[in-house]
Amino acid sequence: MPPLLPLARALDRLASGAGRLLSWFTLAMVLLQSAVVLLRYGFDGGSVALQDSVIYLHGAAFMLGLAYALYTDSHVRVDVFYRRMSERGRAWVNAVGTLVFLLPMCAFILIGSWQFAASSWAVLESSSSAGGLPGVFLLKSLIPLAAVTLALAGVAQFGRALARLMEVTPPGAPAGRPVTTPQPQAEEASV
Template sequence: MSAKPVDRQDNAGDHDALPADFNLPRTRVSNVLDKFVRAIGRATAWLWVLLVLVIVLQVALRYLFNMGSIQLEELQWHIYAVGFILGLSYCLVEDRHVRVDVIAERLRPKTRAWIEMLGLTFLLLPFLTTILIQSVPYIWSSFIQSETSAAPGGLPYRWILKSFMFWGFLLLIIAALARFLRCTAFIFGLPRPIWPRD
């Protein structure tokens, strides 16, 4: 990746000349944040392998040995929940989240960048921050009560599972901040954008 000069007379006109399937430029800070989220996402991907192994073990125990295990059943949805909530930030960094593309592809690149920046500022980041703050007493309550599964013989330490709500939304905030910086680099040239090589 190489830096492309942004002082090209009029940034707005220049951005509008980009194709509809534009990519936002990166910045030094967004690269660091994205790299961190990607590393967590790649590590989290191994949870799906673990989930498959647990499911195969559960099925084998049930149908070959006529043995059921509530703990293995709960472990399955625990792994799924952790993998899903940690994977959300990876989707945002990779720009694989749901969009109304049929509308977005008709908009000018600068308009799309403005919509994304405003959406991050007034919708996504406030929502994520609220959930993050509200999750702390929720997790703490589970911890001090030594909450366990309601099922007989279920898994203990329910607070560990609940704590991933905090970590997952914190990662989402990091990913959203990186995306926000890329939007401001595209619209205002700040922080300094790093454009892909032509």
């Protein structure tokens, strides 16, 4: 089991980096949408390419942000019972939920969207609007890519949950306080 936690940490770094990149996409989306509104109401003009850019950025932020939401535990969860569970109970829910629900759903989305994206790539689909952006095939490719990145984040979550479940509690120690090896402290950034 030793490679499980390093793999989970590597996948977490990937999700974290993607989240930071997507935050810039969101800023760009806000700025572009502001430009569209300014052009329309301030100058009585517009740009279909700018509107398409907002749609592309929104699609990227949403589809690729799924893995980041899982990594940061920001996803929607019905936690009537979850929030009251012990850390070990939460680890069980995360492990079983990942194996039974998350990974099969990712496989279903990947299989279901593969042909959709491949058909778009086959014709190098572009915007149907005059003056729109080319590259609709790239936008459609985000669906299977989102399934892959979400599955990788799920594997990391499963690895963390499994590591939590495999921690050993010594006899006589209070429950919920397993013996762990000290983790290296993160270096603080110097100003």
